[in-house]
Amino acid sequence: MEGRDPTMKITKPEELQQHPEYKEVLVELLFQLADDDFILSYRGSEWLGLAPHIEEDIAFSSINQDTMGHAAMYYQLLEDIGIGKADDLAHQRPSSERRNAVLLEEVNGPGHYLSEPRYDWAFAVVRHYFYTQAKKVRIDSLKHSSYEPLAQVAVKINMELYYHLMHWRTWFIQLTNAQGEARERMKKAVAKVFEDFGGVLTLGVKGDRMVEFGLIESEKILKQRWVQAMKPVFAEVNLDLPSEFGMKRGNGRNGEHTADLDEAIMTLSEVYRLDPLATW
Amino acid sequence: MPVVTSFRWLSEEEKYERFMERINAGEKIEADDWMPEDYRMTLIKLIAMHGISEIMGALPEKEWVPKAPSLRRKLGIMAKVQDEMGHGQLLLRVAEDLMAPLGKTREEIMQDLFKGDLKFHNVFHMPAPTWADAGLIGWLVDGAAIITQTNMLDASYGPYARALKRICAEEVFHAQHGESIILALAEGTKEQKEMLQDALNRWWEALLMFFGPGSAATTGTSKQDITIKYRIRTKTNEQLRQDFFTKYVPRILSIGLKLPDETMHFDESKGKWVYKQPDWNRFKEIIRNNGPKSKERLRLRELSYHNNAWVREALSGQSAAV
Known part of the structure; x- marks a missing residue:
């Protein structure tokens, strides 16, 4: 066992060779961060051309690009550590090796992105908003991570998150405060998202070690901050904020996933798999 | 005074x-200036068609956005298609200003599209079955668009000319994005090269059609004369097609691709490219929404419009309450 030194900082990937346990836990955290952004950005990209209006199509697409860019930065950190090439990590790993929250892999709604999509905008708004707030809490904590290359990435990501959060909060409040069908749809979407939201907030089985190594703050603290941030918004839309969140369809941090993820991986790697060794 | x-x-x-x-x-000419009816109507038709084509143009590429084969390509094509939607939005705003005195809005543009009264470019009715098609669209379809749009950069209607300046600047990036995909395939494995040649064969006729018929005699109608009279554009369809050949034929050949037209050559004495005419009857059918993918893509657009009706309702209720 390595001793815990709260002031310890790792500044370069090469230093990890002396800290095998630290490295193992760091890799776990980086996969969670990378896989979360990667799969949600993929789901967002399926919405292309289908958003409620053209202006939103442009804004949403811009957010998806940023999010894919964040995933690429995390995969690059993994590549720098020697885990594998970023593109291979993103495209090649089977669902059992993925660490994203199950909520983020769920399909956008009935239908396929090219044929008869009946996507649910209420679900899109709630999932993106709640996730983005959780991401903001996480990024704020990662800015002080003991792994300095990660802390630097967190500072970069944080700048873009401000706009994402504002975007989704605006949609959430507007639609939930609208009367009639919109409010009903939003309430249903909130209930649906909460069923699996516990999976977004957890750090998985290695969570305690992540905290010990000063990589990120504890699950409990992060969750409290999320609740604190959401409280005034829930008051504004006159909805109850639960204190516990479910993991109805499993804990993605442990590699538990649904068929939705398998299908997504098949699609997003379709061209890559034609020849993983070729230059594309 | x-x-x-x-x-x-x-x-x-x-x-x-x-x-x-x-x-x-x-x-x-600016939006609030006096203008003859046929000038206004020609512009509305031209700009609405251009705008809606940008938006419908996102659909063939949409297929390849989630499937792009690397993180870099995923980011590139996401940005590219987002730009296209942005152009669509910019152009619809220009068209909306022209339609305002007639009491019409974007709602009418969408309804005209669904009814088949508003056409979109022939190229966006075509299938894009491989990753090479995604590259080819960026390289040659956007390349062709740069040529037609550059022709209108000095259009007499100020708001359109200004929108086109912005659009052309971005289209240059798109053509580079497409070219980068194409070059990777052209320098790649045998399968990648075949995929690329197939895509070129598939798109060639549609690319020739993109510039429109040589004269009204070919298809019965043409807006060429009126747009030239009002200085909305300067060159004819055929001049633009020739410009396209001059720019792209050498590039196509230089990366080892074969032209799908064996008769094609440059006639030095006439100073013109000689080529096999596309089937203009087929062109007419395509833009009447009888192309291979016309119905499917209109269906996507229409479905999302209806599927999200509740969102627009909620937003309009909101603004009425304020």
């Missing part, structure tokens, strides 16, 4: 005369 204040007292003929003086002097 008196000229300005008395303009409203002029007869329609005099107003038209003044208008043509401005056009011939190379002045820009």
